[in-house]
Each structure stands twice: as C-alpha cells, then as structure tokens.
Amino acid sequence: MSTFKAIVIDRNESGQSVGIRAFDEAELMDGDVTVRVSHSTLNYKDGLAITGKAPVVRRFPMIPGVDLVGTVEASSNPEYKPGDAVVLNGWGLGETHLGAYAEKVRVKGDWLIPLPQGLSPLQAMAIGTAGYTAMLCMMALERHGLRPDRGPAIVTGAVGGVGSVAVALLAGVGWHVIASTGRPEEADYLKGLGAAEILDRSELAGPSRPLAKERWAAGVDTVGSATLANVLSMTKYGGAIAACGLAGGMDLPTTVAPFILRNVALLGVDSVMAPKSLRIEAWSRIARELDHDRLAAMTSTIPLDRVLEAGREIVEGRIRGRVVVEIAG
Numbered sequence: 001m002s003t004f005k006a007i008v009i010d011r012n013e014s015g016q017s018v019g020i021r022a023f024d025e026a027e028l029m030d031g032d033v034t035v036r037v038s039h040s041t042l043n044y045k046d047g048l049a050i051t052g053k054a055p056v057v058r059r060f061p062m063i064p065g066v067d068l069v070g071t072v073e074a075s076s077n078p079e080y081k082p083g084d085a086v087v088l089n090g091w092g093l094g095e096t097h098l099g100a101y102a103e104k105v106r107v108k109g110d111w112l113i114p115l116p117q118g119l120s121p122l123q124a125m126a127i128g129t130a131g132y133t134a135m136l137c138m139m140a141l142e143r144h145g146l147r148p149d150r151g152p153a154i155v156t157g158a159v160g161g162v163g164s165v166a167v168a169l170l171a172g173v174g175w176h177v178i179a180s181t182g183r184p185e186e187a188d189y190l191k192g193l194g195a196a197e198i199l200d201r202s203e204l205a206g207p208s209r210p211l212a213k214e215r216w217a218a219g220v221d222t223v224g225s226a227t228l229a230n231v232l233s234m235t236k237y238g239g240a241i242a243a244c245g246l247a248g249g250m251d252l253p254t255t256v257a258p259f260i261l262r263n264v265a266l267l268g269v270d271s272v273m274a275p276k277s278l279r280i281e282a283w284s285r286i287a288r289e290l291d292h293d294r295l296a297a298m299t300s301t302i303p304l305d306r307v308l309e310a311g312r313e314i315v316e317g318r319i320r321g322r323v324v325v326e327i328a329g
Ligand code: NDP
Pocket: 042, 043, 044, 045, 129, 130, 133, 156, 157, 158, 159, 160, 161, 162, 163, 180, 181, 182, 183, 201, 222, 223, 227, 243, 244, 245, 246, 247, 248, 249, 269, 270, 271, 272, 314, 315, 316, 317, 318, 319, 321
C-alpha cells in the first residue's frame, strides 16, 4: 500500500474529527493529473472546514485545503506533462474533492493553470486564493469603469488575507485606499502595504442608514452583513463595491436606496467557479502588478502540523495577511 501524509477530516456518529495521518493513494479521487504538492495556504474557508464552523466539507473523509502549487507527477491530460509547475485554486478542492493539505492530489487537468511566470512557488501561494480573489475584485471594479481619479477606495477586513492583497493591489495602481480594520495596532502594517487612511471598523458596524455621507467611489468588501450595508450607504454616486466575503456574516441588512438614488452597483465576486480565461488573466496581472516586497511583508509560513491551530485562529480574525503552508521542500 502506498500512502502519503495529509490532514484528514473524518466523520462518525460522535461528529467530525480532524488530524494528520497517512492517506492511502488508492483512495484518491478521479482525475487525469497527479500533482506533488509543494505549498498550500490558509484561507478563511479552510478555517471553516477545519473547525467545522460552517458546512464547507461535502464528503468524508475529506482532505481540506482549497489551493496549491506543485509539480505534475503523472498526467494523461495533453496540456500537462511530468515536471510542469502548476497552480490550482477552487473548483471544489477541499470541499467536494480531496484537497491541498496533502503531499499528493489527483485532479482534473482543466482545473490547473501553469505557475505564472515571474512567481516562485512560495510567492504563488503567498497570493493564493485570497490574493487572486482580491485581483478579481479589482478587475470587477475596473470593468465597471472605475479608475483612481474617481475618489477613494475602501477595503474592509483589511488586515486579513484578501484585504491585505486588495490594499496593496489598489494602492499599486494609484487608488487612495481607506483600510477598514478592527486592529488599529496594525496601522503601520497597512500603511506599509499602501493604505492612505485607516478607518476603525466600528464606524461601519452598527445599523446603516439608507444613505449616509458619500465617502468612497469603490470598494472591496470581505466582511458582508452590516459592514457591507454601511459601505454601500456611503458610496459616491455612480460608484461600485465588489463583495466577496462574509467574515462578519452572511446577511445584508440594506435598502435599495444606494442602488436607485445613487446609481451604486454591488458587484458579486466568486473565485471558486471562475472560468479559466479569467483565472489566467487575474494570475498574470498579479504576477506583474503586485509589489513583491509588499507581498513578502504580508506573508508568514507554517508547516503542515501548525495548520489546525492556525485554522482556528483565522475564523477568530486573529491571522494577519497571508499564511503559506509548506508541504514539501
Ligand atoms: P481573513 O480571516 O484573513 O480576513 C478576514 C478579515 O475580516 C479579518 O482579518 C478581520 O479584519 C475581518 N473580520 C473578521 N471577523 C469580523 C467581524 N466579525 N466583523 C468585522 N470584520 C471582521 O480571511 P480571508 O481574507 O481569507 O477571507 C475574507 C473573506 O473573503 C471570507 O469571508 C472568505 O470566505 C471570503 N473569500 C471569498 C472568496 C470568493 O470566492 N468569493 C475567495 C476568498 C475568500 P480586520 O482585523 O482588519 O478587521
């Protein structure tokens, strides 16, 4: 029997259990490409899967981990051959398909993209799903016709993974970035990523008015709930907010006032099922546009055996920036 090391979530009558164990290679799911994983990352969704706080995992046993970089070991897909460096995020990895916290994955070649030029494997996972989602948000704002000369851009959950990359990306192309956070002690960190102003998240936490003073033309929201409602109520005429997260809650207690009286747009962003062409565009733009020093400043690295503890920390909002998980050297 050939096995590899993995974090495995099991379920039995007494509930869900999670730990590191040897996983039988014969239990890998269908796919035409086998990848030896070098790095994965820790995303909010991974925290939800590990802690069982939300029903992210759809089959058991499950190996969590929604994104990875690695090297093709075997392939019957014409686009990939052994030795190719590849990146994968989403498509149900770690939810419905055995995921990335493992030395090995077997997946559909259509889910993979080549490691973008100019990025090391570690840098690609420092970006990870969070960073690629931040770029999808910025691209959605641009498709809406918004440019930095229209006024400030707000980023909520700014110290988190998506937030940190969004601050750096938006500032990098010239936006005046207002970073909203519950961690004022991280002001210097956020300014180092390019934030021009820090806003205490408590200002966006209470019940929102239908319309409030116009403060920003664009935004990336990772928090949802009352925070997004307040952000919308303060968006300038003709502005737009890209919404990708629910760190503060799944609900959205708003009114139609910003939409029908200020022509504000709410742009939904999903990274999991995004088409391949959009992924390739997003990843290659990040590779070109994200300042590598700022990326390094927001990144920490942990071994596989620290993931369970870090998964609990991320759902409690205690992780700063991006966490790379080192799987193989
Ligand atoms: P992180 O935990 O790294 O960041 C979330 C941040 O949100 C925290 O750091 C904190 O920022 C803020 N926050 C946490 N709890 C609350 C709260 N109760 N009220 C207000 N703010 C809060 O997670 P990620 O960056 O990995 O993900 C952010 C969100 O985006 C998640 O909801 C995730 O599921 C979603 N996401 C969605 C994707 C998609 O495809 N649509 C892809 C990737 C992520 P601070 O300390 O600065 O206040």
